Amino acid sequence: MRHKEGNKEKAIIEAAIETFAEDGFYKSKIVDIAEKANVAIGSIYVYYKNKDDILLKIFDQIWEPIYNDMKRIASDKSYTPTQKFEFMLDSVFDAFEKYPEKAVVFVNEQNRLMKERPKSFTNYYELFIKEGEKIIKSGIRSSEFKNLNVRIFRRFVLGGLRELLREWTKNPTKRSLNQIRDSVKYFCKTGILDK
Amino acid sequence: MRHKEGNKEKAIIEAAIETFAEDGFYKSKIVDIAEKANVAIGSIYVYYKNKDDILLKIFDQIWEPIYNDMKRIASDKSYTPTQKFEFMLDSVFDAFEKYPEKAVVFVNEQNRLMKERPKSFTNYYELFIKEGEKIIKSGIRSSEFKNLNVRIFRRFVLGGLRELLREWTKNPTKRSLNQIRDSVKYFCKTGILDK
Amino acid sequence: MRHKEGNKEKAIIEAAIETFAEDGFYKSKIVDIAEKANVAIGSIYVYYKNKDDILLKIFDQIWEPIYNDMKRIASDKSYTPTQKFEFMLDSVFDAFEKYPEKAVVFVNEQNRLMKERPKSFTNYYELFIKEGEKIIKSGIRSSEFKNLNVRIFRRFVLGGLRELLREWTKNPTKRSLNQIRDSVKYFCKTGILDK
Amino acid sequence: MRHKEGNKEKAIIEAAIETFAEDGFYKSKIVDIAEKANVAIGSIYVYYKNKDDILLKIFDQIWEPIYNDMKRIASDKSYTPTQKFEFMLDSVFDAFEKYPEKAVVFVNEQNRLMKERPKSFTNYYELFIKEGEKIIKSGIRSSEFKNLNVRIFRRFVLGGLRELLREWTKNPTKRSLNQIRDSVKYFCKTGILDK
DNA sequence: GATGAATGAGTGTTCATTCAT
DNA sequence: GATGAATGAACACTCATTCAT
Known part of the structure; x- marks a missing residue:
């Protein structure tokens, strides 16, 4: 496991909650969630199948x-x-x-x-x-x-x-x-x- | 919008109602609405500013x-x-x-x-x-x-x-x-x- | 029909032939074909279903x-x-x-x-x-x-x-x-x- | 590569042969080869430079x-x-x-x-x-x-x-x-x- | 050597909107 | 008004490769 700095899975879902709440699901971009979670785009797909x-x-x-x-x-x-x-x-x-x-x-x-x-x-x-x-x-x-x-x-x-x-x-x-x-x-x- | 209409404006909005009802707003395509209304895509933008x-x-x-x-x-x-x-x-x-x-x-x-x-x-x-x-x-x-x-x-x-x-x-x-x-x-x- | 400057369908397929011949199918990018054909990316999908x-x-x-x-x-x-x-x-x-x-x-x-x-x-x-x-x-x-x-x-x-x-x-x-x-x-x- | 091997290097290449034969080179995924070979992704790069x-x-x-x-x-x-x-x-x-x-x-x-x-x-x-x-x-x-x-x-x-x-x-x-x-x-x- | 989570550049495709005719 | 070919920014998702452990 590389980095293992905190829990990415949790960071992603929390960023997603914030983003979905703010912009709505359709207007929320995966790249924004990734940035908010301080995570690479690809990492989102490590933990979640899709949006x-x-x-x-x-x-x-x-x-x-x-x-x-x-x-x-x-x-x-x-x-x-x-x-x-x-x-x-x-x-x-x-x-x-x-x-x-x-x-x-x-x-x-x-x-x-x-x-x-x-x-x-x-x-x-x-x-x-x-x-x-x-x-x-x-x-x-x-x-x-x-x-x-x-x-x-x-x-x-x-x-x-x-x-x-x-x-x-x-x-x-x-x-x-x-x-x-x-x-x-x-x-x-x-x-x-x-x- | 009540009387002698078989007109495009009405046809478009009726097609849109059907389409939005079926697929939801985001998944509805302008081109589908146009087809359902039997109207060219461009005509939609004659009567309506946008989606x-x-x-x-x-x-x-x-x-x-x-x-x-x-x-x-x-x-x-x-x-x-x-x-x-x-x-x-x-x-x-x-x-x-x-x-x-x-x-x-x-x-x-x-x-x-x-x-x-x-x-x-x-x-x-x-x-x-x-x-x-x-x-x-x-x-x-x-x-x-x-x-x-x-x-x-x-x-x-x-x-x-x-x-x-x-x-x-x-x-x-x-x-x-x-x-x-x-x-x-x-x-x-x-x-x-x-x- | 906007522009109608020459035959886009033909321009696209010719650009594709060149590109596929040069790079192979998998390494050929749609965007390169579009550029070579002097056509917008979207236009490719007007004439062809997909790659x-x-x-x-x-x-x-x-x-x-x-x-x-x-x-x-x-x-x-x-x-x-x-x-x-x-x-x-x-x-x-x-x-x-x-x-x-x-x-x-x-x-x-x-x-x-x-x-x-x-x-x-x-x-x-x-x-x-x-x-x-x-x-x-x-x-x-x-x-x-x-x-x-x-x-x-x-x-x-x-x-x-x-x-x-x-x-x-x-x-x-x-x-x-x-x-x-x-x-x-x-x-x-x-x-x-x-x- | 002939003798007492039940080793990873051989397992990988055999998995790759199967996978390439089935899906073709471009559609074959490294992760699939790794799984078929019962080996971690990283191990593939220990024995082979790249795909x-x-x-x-x-x-x-x-x-x-x-x-x-x-x-x-x-x-x-x-x-x-x-x-x-x-x-x-x-x-x-x-x-x-x-x-x-x-x-x-x-x-x-x-x-x-x-x-x-x-x-x-x-x-x-x-x-x-x-x-x-x-x-x-x-x-x-x-x-x-x-x-x-x-x-x-x-x-x-x-x-x-x-x-x-x-x-x-x-x-x-x-x-x-x-x-x-x-x-x-x-x-x-x-x-x-x-x- | 062995691992597999992490990465992020890269890509095919979509689709609302425009505008020359 | 009416048309629909043309547009291109936008986006979800992929996957070979890396590297800290």
Whole structure:
């Protein structure tokens, strides 16, 4: 191994996150990512199959920790469905607060890529979705939630969330994110709770 | 652009809608649009400044009629804010039902373009948003609605709507759209109404 | 049509012949061909699908006239098989004498391309081969030729011819080509004639 | 390179022969050769200067044993020129029958390399050619052969041979090679013998 | 000797846009 | 207005070779 100065794989993906967040996927140039990562162009292709592959790996980085949170929450029997639902939102908000740039990449690129390469997404995002739907269903079964169409509901909420986060990423302050978080929770609960 | 047209301008934009809907903006080629419109490449540049400009004009086609509906509804004093809110949703749903392909273009491309060219959008979409916010505010003022953060609420709803419509455009049937429409209305109302 | 100054398609293929002859196919750069042809890079792709396609078209230019000669000769009933065989060799020698650079491209690139893209060659070269085999067979039938294995014989002769022409292209003089022509004819005839 | 080897140098050249035979020189990747040889990329450059150098060494492996055969035959005074000529062809055919893949590399790559790097070939191939010409000349001197132009004749024969072997390597059976061998001998002898 | 991560010059091809006709 | 051949900057990706370990 030549040089071995720090972790190139990590440097590349971080440069890519920055670049994709700034310019969007299509306008981002491989050569810019390489420069930002302080790495030769060829090195990018040592660690990633191609430009798309970098994006896919970024999505994994976004959704894997969220999904792991979810698994823990979902399997904890001491929580009510409402609490689980709130924690689910929290884990998304927390992740985005921690890495706003990853958030930007997600909100801007994921839909397009899911459309163009539906096969690629057999992973953490899908698992996250599934886990979320399970929580809603359990709440409906226990009559804690209204009898909503689960697929429609979760899409609506995720879509709304993404839109809010997209806007937030333009000017990401902790304060404004908390305001969004509270509003969404409140709105969802009064919308979903069968009181 | 309404009457006796079998003209090039219309043929181009319709071909573009089809092409953007199918392949996405970046993967769509001007030459394909020209072929689909049965028009020479050069003719596209007679009617449109460039590729972006076509997209912008498509957005106008989407939002102008919706906005016109809105204006009519908003100024009608015989409706309550709740009725106006429902009509607003209806006018979006109706537009999407009528032109699913325009809907695809909107859901996939608008955000990116608004990010890349924020200046371009001084138009019907913005006006629609404003009108929508006014309705919410009037509902809050009359205590018919909860005292929600209007900007957050409208973003959330529009984002959720877009996500649902994006999914719907993959398999657009009248029946499924009505199901979505009812779910969204119900959810928004129980979420928003201060009963 | 912009510029229409002379025939770009022809200029490109001639530049390509020169370039391929000089550097070989793999070492030839599209940009060099473009420069030599006094044409923009993009123009090459207006007239040819890709680099391979240019090569294929060159082979057509080589073999089409030879094949047309052959057809005329083969169908002429006043010639004996021996005369036809001689004329066949002549038409190859004449073509090579006329366009030595095309000859270089043929001798250096055709085998490789036939190996890599066997599908592409359903054309003049194959037809030429077939016509040549027919002449040999008719000579065998009339007992003018020895009962040789036709496929082996024609491959041997063509291979020998190519090798000689390859060498000749390094220093192409009319005199030396005629010497080769006479030697080959003499050798083939004493080798093939059943006296 | 003969004895107790299971060594890297040999493994590399054998992998290269396979790879060049399959994909051609330009399309063969060093990394593929390394993998096939079960050797690190870097090791290839320990034993060979560069990619060209491997090819050159392969040619040596092809022509050295043939040349050694030739030397033995040529210096044996008990053979007539005709016998020597036949033995010469046999030694080429035998070599190709034994290592068809080396044959493929020779027929496909040697000409190109001789063109690009004429300096590299001060070796066994040249020596083989020279020895062959000597045999022909001695036959002419003794009036056993016709008074052909030796250079032209030997090129013609070698070229024809290569073409036949090229075809044969696509489907190499012992039977078909013997058929080719007999045909070539017969043709050359009736073509060359001054009876 | 052996390794394989790192390199970066090099290349075929694309495609939005132009402009002479 | 209409055309479409012409353009050439731009770009993702390749791969022989190197060299620190």
